[in-house]
């Protein structure tokens with residue numbers, strides 16, 4: 001069993017790193033930490049970065065989770081290999097670029113590139129937010145996959161992952177700590193990054209951000225609304241090159257006695273208790289790259 005400790009970062013390819021970074025700072029409110037060797041690092045909490053843009057083709061490159069340490073990373077590598085999953089170790093240079101001590105990379109059964117890291121660098125100084133969006137932390141990552149039940153079978157077979165709620169065969173919301181979900185999989189024909197979520201400090205932040213996004217002419221994909229699953233109040237919006245961001249406030253924590261529920265995806269309030277129009281957020285396609293050599 002591989003014990004995920006937390007989400008770590010998303011690495012995304014971008015044809016226009018300048019525009020992607022400007023949006024992340026001026027609109028989303030993140031801190032621009034560094035730009036180095038064609039990589040732009042953005043921060044929203046104690047992590048050195050939770051979003052990195054790599055110059056090149058647009059699309060998600062990898063999504064990462066942290067493990068406790070080197071022994072756990074090695075055990076994870078062995079466990080995945082024993083299960084027939086092709087796994088590769090990152091080179092020291094690649095690890096440096098990710099600001100981690102070491103990492104392994106593999107593809108989930110649908111082609112979503114996942115990296116498991118240990119020793120993600122933290123910055124002690126307070127976050128210098130690009131604007132006061134109220135972000136408290138990097139909240140969750142959502143993948144696309146053609147079969148969410150099979151996706152859950154994979155994650156629950158090898159990781160400390162439990163389902164928190166199902167939205168029929170349309171979505172699976174998963175946890176590995178008390179937070180309702182830090183990983184979700186939505187049904188989509190191709191692998192990709194459905195959205196990345198940032199938690200904000202208050203309901204007021206969600207609503208103020210919504211007004212701010214509207215005033216800036218940013219495309220609101222859905223919301224403001226309230227997810228019946230996590231009970232979080234949310235707004236989704238689209239950044240450059242199809243990267244969807246979600247702000248949310250009020251995600252619930254679950255205990256070990258939690259019984260997963262099933263919601264009907266055809267109901268009008270399946271993901272929004274306030275009956276806002278149901279819209280699939282746009283997915284950023286997964287770029288196909290060879291595993292690290």
Ligand SMILES: O=C(O)c1cccc(O)c1O
Pocket residue numbers: 142173184197227228229230231232246248251271
């Ligand atoms: O927070 C949730 O419950 C949730 C539900 C559906 C879709 C999402 O992106 C969510 O974050």
Ligand SMILES: [Fe+2]
Pocket residue numbers: 140142184195197246
């Ligand atoms: Fe979400």
